[in-house]
Amino acid sequence: MNKRRYDSEKTKVVIMDHAVSLFSQKGYNQTSVGDISTASGYSKGHIYYHFENKEKLFVLLSQQTMQDWHNKWLQKECIYSTATEKLYGMAMHVLYHYQTPLLRSGQELASNPKSSPESVQQLYNLAVVPMGAYRTILQEGIDKGEFVHGNIEEWTVLLGTWLGGLCQLTNTQELKALEPLFNQAITIFLKEIKKGGI
Amino acid sequence: MNKRRYDSEKTKVVIMDHAVSLFSQKGYNQTSVGDISTASGYSKGHIYYHFENKEKLFVLLSQQTMQDWHNKWLQKECIYSTATEKLYGMAMHVLYHYQTPLLRSGQELASNPKSSPESVQQLYNLAVVPMGAYRTILQEGIDKGEFVHGNIEEWTVLLGTWLGGLCQLTNTQELKALEPLFNQAITIFLKEIKKGGI
DNA sequence: TTTAGATTTGAACGGCCGTTCTAATTTAAG
DNA sequence: CTTAAATTAGAACGGCCGTTCAAATCTAAA
Numbered sequence: 102m103n104k105r106r107y108d109s110e111k112t113k114v115v116i117m118d119h120a121v122s123l124f125s126q127k128g129y130n131q132t133s134v135g136d137i138s139t140a141s142g143y144s145k146g147h148i149y150y151h152f153e154n155k156e157k158l159f160v161l162l163s164q165q166t167m168q169d170w171h172n173k174w175l176q177k178e179c180i181y182s183t184a185t186e187k188l189y190g191m192a193m194h195v196l197y198h199y200q201t202p203l204l205r206s207g208q209e210l211a212s213n214p215k216s217s218p219e220s221v222q223q224l225y226n227l228a229v230v231p232m233g234a235y236r237t238i239l240q241e242g243i244d245k246g247e248f249v250h251g252n253i254e255e256w257t258v259l260l261g262t263w264l265g266g267l268c269q270l271t272n273t274q275e276l277k278a279l280e281p282l283f284n285q286a287i288t289i290f291l292k293e294i295k296k297g298g299i
Numbered sequence: 300m301n302k303r304r305y306d307s308e309k310t311k312v313v314i315m316d317h318a319v320s321l322f323s324q325k326g327y328n329q330t331s332v333g334d335i336s337t338a339s340g341y342s343k344g345h346i347y348y349h350f351e352n353k354e355k356l357f358v359l360l361s362q363q364t365m366q367d368w369h370n371k372w373l374q375k376e377c378i379y380s381t382a383t384e385k386l387y388g389m390a391m392h393v394l395y396h397y398q399t400p401l402l403r404s405g406q407e408l409a410s411n412p413k414s415s416p417e418s419v420q421q422l423y424n425l426a427v428v429p430m431g432a433y434r435t436i437l438q439e440g441i442d443k444g445e446f447v448h449g450n451i452e453e454w455t456v457l458l459g460t461w462l463g464g465l466c467q468l469t470n471t472q473e474l475k476a477l478e479p480l481f482n483q484a485i486t487i488f489l490k491e492i493k494k495g496g497i
Numbered sequence: 498t499t500t501a502g503a504t505t506t507g508a509a510c511g512g513c514c515g516t517t518c519t520a521a522t523t524t525a526a527g
Numbered sequence: 528c529t530t531a532a533a534t535t536a537g538a539a540c541g542g543c544c545g546t547t548c549a550a551a552t553c554t555a556a557a
Contacts, residue, residue, distance in 0.1 A: 109534065128410045130328040133514055144536045146517080155515065202410075209407055212326045212400075225471070258468070259484055266464025270456070273423070286457055293487040307504065331544060342506045344547080353545065 113151045116141045121162050121203060129159060129206040130213075156210065160220045163207055166200050167227045173198055174234055184242030185291060191238060192264065192283040196276055199231070201268040235260050239294070248294045260290060311349045314339045319360050319401060327357060327404040328411075354408065358418045361405055364398050365425045371396055372432055382440030383489060389436060390462065390481040394474055397429070399466040433458050437492070446492045458488060 119140040123132040134155055138145040152158040174194050181187045207224045210216050236257045242248035263286050270279055317338040321330040332353055336343040350356040372392050379385040405422045408414050434455045440446035461484050468477055 112534090126410070127412065128328075128407055130326075130407065131411045131413075134516085135514070145515090146537065147535050149516070150534070205406065206410075208403065209326055209328065212324070212404075213329045214325065215329075255480065255483060258480060259487070262464035262468065263461045263484075264464070265467065266460035266462070269463065270460065282453065282456060285453060286461075289457070289487065289491040292490050310504090332546085333544070343545090344507070345505050347546070348504070 109151075112141075112143060112147075116143060116148060116151060117158075117162060117165075120158060121166065124159060124162065124206050125200065125202040128202075129209040132206075156216060156220050159207070159210060160223050163203065163224060163227060166203055167230050170194075170198050170200070171230050171234060184238050184245060184247045185295070187238045187241070188260075188287050188291065189284060191234065192287050193280070195231070195264045195268060196271070196279055196283050199264075199268055201271055231264075232257055232261050235264075242294070247296060249296050251294060256294060263290070307349075310339075310341060310345075314341060314346060314349060315356075315360060315363075318356060319364065322357060322360065322404050323398065323400040326400075327407040330404075354414060354418050357405070357408060358421050361401065361422060361425055364401055365428050368392075368396050368398070369428050369432060382436050382443060382445045383493070385436045385439070386458075386485050386489065387482060389432065390485050391478070393429070393462045393466060394469070394477055394481050397462075397466055399469055429462075430455055430459050433462075440492070445494060447494050449492060454492060461488070 116137065120132075120137045123136050123140060126132075127136070134145055134148055138148060141148075148158075152161070174191070177190065177194060178187060181190045204227070207227070211221045211224050236253060239248065239253050239256050239260070243250060243253065264283070267279070267283055267286060270282070314335065318330075318335045321334050321338060324330075325334070332343055332346055336346060339346075346356075350359070372389070375388065375392060376385060379388045402425070405425070409419045409422050434451060437446065437451050437454050437458070441448060441451065462481070465477070465481055465484060468480070
């Protein structure tokens with residue numbers, strides 16, 4: 102019920118899809134509203150009918166992308182039984198689903214003094230999503246006795262920065278070729294935190 | 300001898316200093332030639348007397364900054380006697396001297412389709428400098444018998460991405476507070492590569 | 498002092514960008 | 528069919544940006 106009049110929602114999605122693609126490819130500043138207009142097939146003015154401005158549109162897309170990533174992880178998480186398996190699974194999830202180029206262009210927006218402080222804050226807040234997911238796995242590992250007791254906040258940051266750093270390689274290399282690297286990082290990390298030594 | 304007429308070289312350096320500062324703070328696209336002109340106190344047109352265009356200026360600054368970083372490391376390297384010490388020393392060198400914001404704004408330039416392919420290539424080439432420094436230490440550790448024989452290229456990338464990822468934290472946190480984190484990363488990494496187990 | 502060349506300025510241009518506004522068109526309900 | 532509201536287009540504006548250029552000023556040597 103409450104059937105939509107017009108199919109405005111669909112065109113909104115079309116615009117958003119093209120915008121995500123463009124922001125990812127060209128970055129925030131180098132993607133103009135005109136680019137989004139041309140790609141989506143709707144007029145420039147029409148984009149301002151659906152979205153307040155370019156900045157808000159980008160923040161919305163970033164939030165949605167991050168939420169998507171997290172939801173996909175929650176769906177996938179249950180297929181792993183141990184925290185150790187989850188760490189390896191998470192590494193692959195990051196490699197294949199973390200939208201590095203889009204999130205990186207958020208740094209362009211954040212570093213622009215003209216950007217609204219709210220938007221900058223909202224973008225910084227996105228970083229807590231993956232960190233929270235990592236922390237959950239580490240906590241579970243400790244609770245189940247797989248991992249030793251340690252500084253869980255420090256572990257979370259170390260794991261997060263490592264995966265984040267590895268993601269930068271996705272610019273220049275095939276994802277498939279990066280799998281061993283991501284796995285090796287987890288293996289090394291596990292040697293530090295796993296119970297029962299090496 | 301060959302004493303310079305005029306002090307044009309000095310004004311060139313002044314412009315470059317202000318440009319580095321601005322590019323670091325605001326990113327590539329958000330720093331205009333006008334900004335550099337205002338900050339340095341020289342007219343916009345004059346900047347084009349010293350530099351071909353904004354893009355070439357940025358590439359030059361990036362290269363110079365990276366070379367500076369490497370030279371400082373070579374000077375400092377000799378105070379460490381073992382490869383293990385060098386790794387910890389390198390972590391601090393990266394934390395305190397790697398110009399993350401400047402290098403990151405190179406990604407803005409690289410992701411712009413209008414940028415000249417030469418410039419993009421030159422920026423990508425900068426990444427080999429730190430990687431080369433890491434590889435040298437790891438190779439030395441193997442040669443001296445401190446580290447086990449392993450896949451040195453893989454180690455280099457893993458170490459490089461981890462330090463690179465950690466550097467992103469310098470946006471939001473005090474450098475001093477990050478020291479334990481950088482050291483802990485090295486400690487974990489060493490557990491993987493050091494001879495004689497944990 | 499003259500002069501040729503180095504340095505510096507400031508105005509100007511063409512172009513693109515984010516945003517606004519008005520008007521036209523479409524939709525669904527009465 | 529009428530009508531009011533939702534949707535879309537397209538023109539327009541003010542502003543900034545990278546770059547160019549001609550002219551002015553300065554320097555050092557002759």
